[in-house]
Amino acid sequence: MTSPIRVLPLIVTPGPKGYALLDSGNGRKLERFGTIVVERPEAQAMWQPRLARTEWAKAHAVFSASGEDEEKGRWRVDKPVPDAWPVEVEGVSMQCKLSGLWHLGLFPEQTPHWQWMVRGIGRDAADAPRETRRVLNLFAYTGAASLIAARAGAEVVHVDASKKAVSWGRENAAASGLGDAPVRWICEDARKFVAREVRRGRTYHSILLDPPKFGRGPDGEVWDLFEHLPAFLSDCAKLLAPEGAHMVLTAYAIRASALALDGLMRDTLRDRGGTIESGELAVAEKDGDRLIGTSLYSRWSSP
Numbered sequence: 001m002t003s004p005i006r007v008l009p010l011i012v013t014p015g016p017k018g019y020a021l022l023d024s025g026n027g028r029k030l031e032r033f034g035t036i037v038v039e040r041p042e043a044q045a046m047w048q049p050r051l052a053r054t055e056w057a058k059a060h061a062v063f064s065a066s067g068e069d070e071e072k073g074r075w076r077v078d079k080p081v082p083d084a085w086p087v088e089v090e091g092v093s094m095q096c097k098l099s100g101l102w103h104l105g106l107f108p109e110q111t112p113h114w115q116w117m118v119r120g121i122g123r124d125a126a127d128a129p130r131e132t133r134r135v136l137n138l139f140a141y142t143g144a145a146s147l148i149a150a151r152a153g154a155e156v157v158h159v160d161a162s163k164k165a166v167s168w169g170r171e172n173a174a175a176s177g178l179g180d181a182p183v184r185w186i187c188e189d190a191r192k193f194v195a196r197e198v199r200r201g202r203t204y205h206s207i208l209l210d211p212p213k214f215g216r217g218p219d220g221e222v223w224d225l226f227e228h229l230p231a232f233l234s235d236c237a238k239l240l241a242p243e244g245a246h247m248v249l250t251a252y253a254i255r256a257s258a259l260a261l262d263g264l265m266r267d268t269l270r271d272r273g274g275t276i277e278s279g280e281l282a283v284a285e286k287d288g289d290r291l292i293g294t295s296l297y298s299r300w301s302s303p
């Protein structure tokens with residue numbers, strides 16, 4: 001009889017070099033992004049903080065949520081914070097800012113996916129001369145994955161609906177010495193872009209997608225994860241190169257299990273073989289064993 005218990009992977013990371021989750025508790029977390037310490041809401045931290053209040057008081061800025069929504073609210077700045085400051089992530093320099101509301105321009109828990117992508121880009125197919133790897137970063141935000149891929153020698157297409165995110169990505173490229181790297185910065189609705197690439201018969205070795213639950217394209221196009229993800233993922237699968245390809249899907253703050261992403265990924269890539277791994281991403285507290293679960297993921301690589 002097969003065991004009724006199956007285990008889903010939990011990918012745990014301390015985050016990139018320039019980041020640390022210093023402490024958490026009472027619905028809050030204390031983090032260091034480069035030289036700046038911030039305190040933000042964290043609904044999952046139901047335990048007690050371990051550090052003394054005096055340590056929490058060292059934060060440069062504290063985000064207070066307005067009402068129920070922990071992502072809406074405002075920063076209280078207690079010590080001088082530059083308009084933008086660098087945080088080192090896998091050899092690129094991400095400029096963090098307090099201007100992006102609750103987020104600072106960097107999702108540290110994604111680090112293991114970026115490392116996995118770089119290993120995938122470097123995977124050698126055969127003895128034949130290697131094609132330059134093509135990477136498609138969808139819902140690409142401020143471009144950490146785009147720049148890490150470019151640094152690894154790939155040609156990158158970066159797609160995001162927000163003009164602000166795209167120009168922030170370009171700033172990060174310049175700060176990382178990658179201003180001339182082969183990255184196409186595209187401000188467009190991800191579904192429209194992918195549909196056009198399918199019509200053009202384009203392919204990519206690496207596709208990353210980190211869609212929000214709900215979003216809008218630059219012309220007001222609606223993105224609804226539960227409604228649009230299945231057809232969208234199926235279009236993305238059409239863009240995967242015949243060999244040496246991989247795809248990573250992450251989802252934040254959705255009422256679903258990692259099994260839902262897993263089932264969808266298996267359905268979509270049934271004919272391609274390969275391996276699929278799905279689970280949760282978690283950030284580990286510095287010097288501690290406590291973990292904060294951040295998102296669900298599913299990732300596929302070709303045989």
Ligand SMILES: C[S@@+](CC[C@H](N)C(=O)[O-])C[C@H]1O[C@@H](n2cnc3c(N)ncnc32)[C@H](O)[C@@H]1O
Nearest residue numbers: 107139141160161162189190210215216217223
């Ligand atoms: C959660 S963020 C992605 C985080 C990023 N992948 C990272 O780890 O740093 C979601 C992004 O999706 C973008 N977005 C929302 N709706 C979109 C749409 N319809 N087409 C393209 N991008 C969209 C937003 O502008 C935002 O930058």
